[in-house]
Amino acid sequence: MKALVKEKAEPGLWLRDVPEPSIGPGDVLIKVLRTGICGTDLHIRSWDEWAQQSITAPLVLGHEFAGEVVETGRDVADIAVGDRVSGEGHLVCGKCRNCLAGRRHLCRATVGLGVGRDGAFAEYVALPASNVWVHRTPVxxxxxxxxxxxGNAVHTALSFPLVGEDVVITGAGPIGLMAAAVARHAGARKVLITDVSEERLELARKVGADLALNVTEATIAEGQRALGLREGFDVGLEMSGRPEAMRDMIANMTHGGRIAMLGLPPQEFPVDWSRIVTSMLTVKGIYGREMFETWYAMSVLLEGGLDLAPVITGRYAFHDFEAAFDAAADGRCGKVILDWTA
Structure with a gap:
């Protein structure tokens, strides 16, 4: 089968013929139809410091996908050949305290699809049935x-109640855009989102942000005043991983405000802990999705009319992956999709 492979420990990706994966009694074989390009995939392609420390070549990358089940192991129930599915890319041990307590997203032994094992940028991918999400309604x-x-956006946005709350989101990348759409759909009063890309800020307006703010031209404090807010934001969603964004967010939260932080900083940075203490702020780290409560929420939100179509701005045949990756890396687009049927 064809697959996108990090073949060598150097920048680049290679489209290669690799063996089709085999499945065990508890696994599912999926014919991949679409994949999404993630920031993680961009790191692997560029072979930056993180990738050099985290990846062992050769590796089939990719963890965002949708496909059709073509084979199930003998012990698999409730998943059938022909089902349209997506996959949870965090594979957990099932034996640690958190897994046994049903908190699988907190497993310390998590292995990432397309990072710690061969992934979904291929014509077929194998997954444990426990990591497969069947789309019971059309998507x-x-x-x-x-x-x-x-799921990252939903997990972050729904970490705290949003109904009637004023929300600030730092970072209008694809996940930030989806979080803005979720916050608007979930009943937030005002949604402000920041970025430095006018193209992404325009997408933010399309998904329902009340104010899409270019922070090279205006501050969050000025945005707060433009929205008529007097006491600061109730909920902050940090999606950028930028130190200045986090510091500006903290400075503009109301007393008792709550911050969910998904953006992953490249290194340690200082924040005003005195402000966090005296303003009684809550800061919560977010990684991945709650399995599978977040997935249920995603499906319900879509059934309820949440529209994510504006977030997808590029679609390429898988053999045009170089152009697709270039588009995803330029920092001005939404989500880029690879079509594995083309």
Missing amino acids: DLDIAAIFDPF
């Missing part, structure tokens, strides 16, 4: 392919 294939990052 557009492109949207189904981004359930993984959509």
